[in-house]
Amino acid sequence: MFKYEKMLEYPVNIKKKDLRMAKLMCDQLGGANGELSASLRYMCQRYTMPDEKGSSLLTDIANEELSHFEMIQVMISQLVKDASLEEMKEAGLDTYYVGHKRGVYPMNSNGVPYTAAYIEVSGNPMVDLMEDMAAEEKARATYENLMDMTKDQDLLAPLSFLRQREVVHFNRFKELYEEYKRKGM
Amino acid sequence: MYFDERENEIDYTNYSNEVNSVEKNYTQNDYKKWDNDFKVDIENLNINNFNNRESVNDLYTAKEGLNKGNMFRNLFNPYKSYVYKVVVNGKKDELLLKIQELTFKVVDLNLYLDINPADKNMYNEFKKAVEELKANKDLYEKNYGPLCVTETLYYDDYMWSKNPWPWMSEGGKK
Numbered sequence A: 001m002f003k004y005e006k007m008l009e010y011p012v013n014i015k016k017k018d019l020r021m022a023k024l025m026c027d028q029l030g031g032a033n034g035e036l037s038a039s040l041r042y043m044c045q046r047y048t049m050p051d052e053k054g055s056s057l058l059t060d061i062a063n064e065e066l067s068h069f070e071m072i073q074v075m076i077s078q079l080v081k082d083a084s085l086e087e088m089k090e091a092g093l094d095t096y097y098v099g100h101k102r103g104v105y106p107m108n109s110n111g112v113p114y115t116a117a118y119i120e121v122s123g124n125p126m127v128d129l130m131e132d133m134a135a136e137e138k139a140r141a142t143y144e145n146l147m148d149m150t151k152d153q154d155l156l157a158p159l160s161f162l163r164q165r166e167v168v169h170f171n172r173f174k175e176l177y178e179e180y181k182r183k184g185m
Numbered sequence B: 001m002y003f004d005e006r007e008n009e010i011d012y013t014n015y016s017n018e019v020n021s022v023e024k025n026y027t028q029n030d031y032k033k034w035d036n037d038f039k040v041d042i043e044n045l046n047i048n049n050f051n052n053r054e055s056v057n058d059l060y061t062a063k064e065g066l067n068k069g070n071m072f073r074n075l076f077n078p079y080k081s082y083v084y085k086v087v088v089n090g091k092k093d094e095l096l097l098k099i100q101e102l103t104f105k106v107v108d109l110n111l112y113l114d115i116n117p118a119d120k121n122m123y124n125e126f127k128k129a130v131e132e133l134k135a136n137k138d139l140y141e142k143n144y145g146p147l148c149v150t151e152t153l154y155y156d157d158y159m160w161s162k163n164p165w166p167w168m169s170e171g172g173k174k
């Protein structure tokens, strides 16, 4: 079971509203390479890991990714918090407003709702781990693209943190993959 | 709370060694040589290329680890050399930041130990962090309310649902 801790993994406090960035950041919320995808992917793949290393690593990374999903939600929510209706219209978020007002809905930056079609659960640990490595790299690249789009340090700092976590996750999956490979899987 | 690269106390002297970039290996001329019908923006291409100069056991402090998003020196790979330092004001937020730093250390060592359970040194480091985290959490929960719903024995009233929740930051007022 899961327990909630009433804090974020890394502090988020965005003071400047930025509707354009809020829209772009949706790729890491409900996009193919986003944090919800990541968490759900590892959570669902863990049942067919061959040993305790795989079971624990996938459980723990899935758990951390859910905390990242929370951070992205908080960032988007703070970016749109004080926006007027007029500003939302100007930013092209009027289509968002009619469905969700200033809520945080899991979709990508083009408004496509989150779908489990973004993830794979093959039942084969080697295939799954290879997908996981690719997923971490895609998420890392997406964070870099997002960091190119803003100069706001309040936003850059958590983005930089989240990007670095993908680097670590990628490497852990890679280590496990290589160990399984040595064992002839 | 704010973030400012310029006030970063992190030592940048070794920095160029830690940045792995394509630019170092290829010149603009090499790039032209391979230029066929598509272009790759070499300046901005960042490769997940780990250097293993340092041993696995070479850890950052919890504070530096949280700022960097990584406890392990040998895995650290920054984008455009960006590193930020989290700064908070006020006793409550300072204590919470300390908890976040220690929690981060526990999380990152946890992932390492999952696949290297026999590393006794790292396990001891992990235990030390857990111990320090517990003490700091206890101090926080005694003074500022529960972080976990079960931490309620200090209080006569139900405190869990009380504001603020993590998404309710003060908008820079603190």
Ligand SMILES: [Fe+2]
Binding pocket: A038, A065, A136, A139, A165, A166, A169
């Ligand atoms: Fe990740």
